[in-house]
Amino acid sequence: MYPQSSLSGRGRKGARPMFSSKNRRGPQVKSIDPNKFINKATPIIEETPFVPEHKFVDFGFDKRLQFNIDAHGYEHPTPVQDGAIPYVQEGRDLIGLANTGTGKTAAFLLPTIHRMLRHEVKRCLILVPTRELAIQIEEEFRIFAKGLSLYATLVVGGASINRQLSQLARKPQFIVSTPGRLKDLLENYGQRIDDFDVLVLDEADRMLDMGFIRDIRSIMSNLREERQTLFLSATITPDIEQLITTILKDPATVSVRKGETSSHVEQDVVRVEGGKEAKEEKLVELLSGPEFKKVLIFGETKWGVQKLADRLNQRGLRVAAIHGNKSQSQRQKALNDFKSERVQALIATDVAARGLDIPNVSHVINFDAPKQYEDYIHRIGRTGRAGQMGMALTFVTSGAASFEPPRPGGRR
Ligand code: AMP
Numbered sequence: 001m002y003p004q005s006s007l008s009g010r011g012r013k014g015a016r017p018m019f020s021s022k023n024r025r026g027p028q029v030k031s032i033d034p035n036k037f038i039n040k041a042t043p044i045i046e047e048t049p050f051v052p053e054h055k056f057v058d059f060g061f062d063k064r065l066q067f068n069i070d071a072h073g074y075e076h077p078t079p080v081q082d083g084a085i086p087y088v089q090e091g092r093d094l095i096g097l098a099n100t101g102t103g104k105t106a107a108f109l110l111p112t113i114h115r116m117l118r119h120e121v122k123r124c125l126i127l128v129p130t131r132e133l134a135i136q137i138e139e140e141f142r143i144f145a146k147g148l149s150l151y152a153t154l155v156v157g158g159a160s161i162n163r164q165l166s167q168l169a170r171k172p173q174f175i176v177s178t179p180g181r182l183k184d185l186l187e188n189y190g191q192r193i194d195d196f197d198v199l200v201l202d203e204a205d206r207m208l209d210m211g212f213i214r215d216i217r218s219i220m221s222n223l224r225e226e227r228q229t230l231f232l233s234a235t236i237t238p239d240i241e242q243l244i245t246t247i248l249k250d251p252a253t254v255s256v257r258k259g260e261t262s263s264h265v266e267q268d269v270v271r272v273e274g275g276k277e278a279k280e281e282k283l284v285e286l287l288s289g290p291e292f293k294k295v296l297i298f299g300e301t302k303w304g305v306q307k308l309a310d311r312l313n314q315r316g317l318r319v320a321a322i323h324g325n326k327s328q329s330q331r332q333k334a335l336n337d338f339k340s341e342r343v344q345a346l347i348a349t350d351v352a353a354r355g356l357d358i359p360n361v362s363h364v365i366n367f368d369a370p371k372q373y374e375d376y377i378h379r380i381g382r383t384g385r386a387g388q389m390g391m392a393l394t395f396v397t398s399g400a401a402s403f404e405p406p407r408p409g410g411r412r
Pocket of ligand 1: 073074075076077078081099100101102103104105106357
């Protein structure tokens with residue numbers, strides 16, 4: 001067990017928030033009431049199992065594709081697959097409201113591969129927020145497209161442009177891309193995408209959060225009007241709604257967002273007196289607990305994440321870091337080391353961790369509390385997956401160092 005004394009007691013939900021915006025002077029920075037980081041997990045037994053309407057064979061997929069699905073061991077569609085596949089097969093535009101871990105990748109890949117095998121569509125562009133998500137999708141594509149003479153190319157930042165250009169010259173049917181790099185190739189390298197007739201925007205809310213909206217719009221202006229657009233997002237914000245109305249035609253909606261993934265996650269705060277050093281000490285103490293087997297730690301800044309990882313490694317712990325200042329191969333290595341449990345912990349920024357599918361994360365630790373509650377939900381959704389219980393701990397400093405906004409002209 002983690003050291004009880006440092007954790008809040010159970011049933012603190014009604015307690016007074018530690019950091020109330022009323023008490024602050026200076027500019028208002030919203031911080032999340034720490035009581036929102038405390039929640040008892042719902043026992044897994046309470047969940048009613050999902051009964052899919054279809055079996056994979058009911059979708060009537062091309063035999064060669066069905067062979068690959070069988071070979072991969074998928075028997076029953078997940079809810080988002082169950083709902084979305086028939087619409088995508090029909091050629092409808094789609095709004096899929098689903099998080100990572102719901103099987104959303106296969107929900108758009110399988111029917112699109114099927115339609116390509118039937119010559120109903122020719123080429124598919126998949127836009128995603130991060131390189132890691134692009135890699136994951138490409139890996140999944142390879143499994144399903146095995147032996148089908150369909151190819152995918154990754155077009156992502158941090159990798160050789162020349163290599164990507166020569167791969168694109170071979171006209172792969174699928175491009176999996178982050179918006180920045182693709183825009184660069186369109187604007188500066190004369191690439192064209194006007195023969196793509198399927199567009200997938202995966203984790204669209206994340207792409208918008210990351211400020212990709214202009215790149216996305218600019219990329220879309222290079223696409224043909226007659227196309228099928230599949231829009232996947234975990235949330236619908238007013239910005240998203242506006243984007244949806246301008247780019248989708250008569251979309252079908254499939255939502256599997258029920259109660260988020262956090263119901264199986266025991267959530268608590270770890271109250272720490274003092275600043276960064278005290279938090280580091282507490283983290284080291286927690287990581288020495290035997291149940292802290294595969295721990296995903298979130299920090300706020302790239303710099304802070306790297307520094308924390310360096311310090312923990314110096315102290316003899318096995319940790320890796322993942323953030324935007326690392327090269328793609330460094331990020332991939334960190335991820336692989338974590339997935340295969342060569343390291344005990346992965347320290348990440350929100351952006352770098354987006355969309356990653358990492359099985360069996362035992363704990364999520366918010367070393368720095370997230371700024372947005374939505375980020376919190378995303379973070380803790382990395383544990384308590386696939387029918388297992390998970391635990392999320394959020395560090396709350398009573399020194400208020402990470403909550404207090406700087407006061408103009410004042411001392412901190
Ligand atoms: P995704 O939400 O697409 O990232 O998928 C989450 C995980 O679920 C991945 O590891 C998939 O390989 C897996 N998965 C997706 N669909 C199925 C299915 N129908 N049966 C079993 N596993 C699946």
